[in-house]
Amino acid sequence: MTVIAPRRLELRDLKACAALFAQVFSTEPWSEPWGVDGALARLEHFHASPGFVGMLSLGDKGEVMGFVLGNLEPYLDCHLFYLREMCVASQRQGQGIGSQLYRALERELAERDVRAVYLATGRDIPAAGFYQGLGFRCSETMAFYAKGLKGD
Numbered sequence: 001m002t003v004i005a006p007r008r009l010e011l012r013d014l015k016a017c018a019a020l021f022a023q024v025f026s027t028e029p030w031s032e033p034w035g036v037d038g039a040l041a042r043l044e045h046f047h048a049s050p051g052f053v054g055m056l057s058l059g060d061k062g063e064v065m066g067f068v069l070g071n072l073e074p075y076l077d078c079h080l081f082y083l084r085e086m087c088v089a090s091q092r093q094g095q096g097i098g099s100q101l102y103r104a105l106e107r108e109l110a111e112r113d114v115r116a117v118y119l120a121t122g123r124d125i126p127a128a129g130f131y132q133g134l135g136f137r138c139s140e141t142m143a144f145y146a147k148g149l150k151g152d
């Protein structure tokens with residue numbers, strides 16, 4: 001099966017992306033209890049937020065193979081891009097689709113005066129190696145803090 005070059009992710013793509021997201025993040029190593037409706041709500045939120053940029057990879061039958069999305073944020077005299085979600089269909093992982101998507105995203109961002117891309121992900125999950133291979137480094141000076149509420 002061929003994979004078509006990534007294109008911009010649009011509103012009409014969100015349902016198919018949500019189905020993929022729910023499938024990928026319901027399985028290991030994430031094993032989170034996502035349903036399509038919950039996934040769609042999350043993706044719609046990012047799409048509706050200022051500075052949205054997303055890229056999509058389709059197979060030759062129009063099926064979603066993977067996507068990456070996030071939002072631009074003003075920072076001093078430029079922008080940062082907060083990469084919020086990225087996934088590739090489980091059976092298509094490890095075939096270069098994720099790298100192709102990320103490179104397409106960087107080309108989009110190059111037109112928008114973006115100083116840096118940042119993201120949060122698990123330290124010990126396989127995707128960490130993927131991001132490091134793309135040039136991401138775990139910050140030595142910044143820390144990601146979270147506080148669970150409601151007993152989480």
Ligand SMILES: CC(C)(COP(=O)(O)OP(=O)(O)OC[C@H]1O[C@@H](n2cnc3c(N)ncnc32)[C@H](O)[C@@H]1OP(=O)(O)O)[C@@H](O)C(=O)NCCC(=O)NCCS
Pocket residue numbers: 024085086087088089092093094095096097098099100120121125126127129130131133
């Ligand atoms: C992480 C993810 C987006 C990577 O996309 P992909 O299409 O599988 O990655 P690629 O095939 O482009 O791999 C690119 C490089 O990363 C490496 N890589 C990819 N997945 C990896 C993994 N699970 N463990 C270690 N290295 C990995 C590949 O070995 C490859 O290295 P190489 O160029 O030296 O051969 C995809 O595997 C995925 O959707 N995973 C599940 C969801 C997830 O974890 N998303 C990110 C959470 S923030």
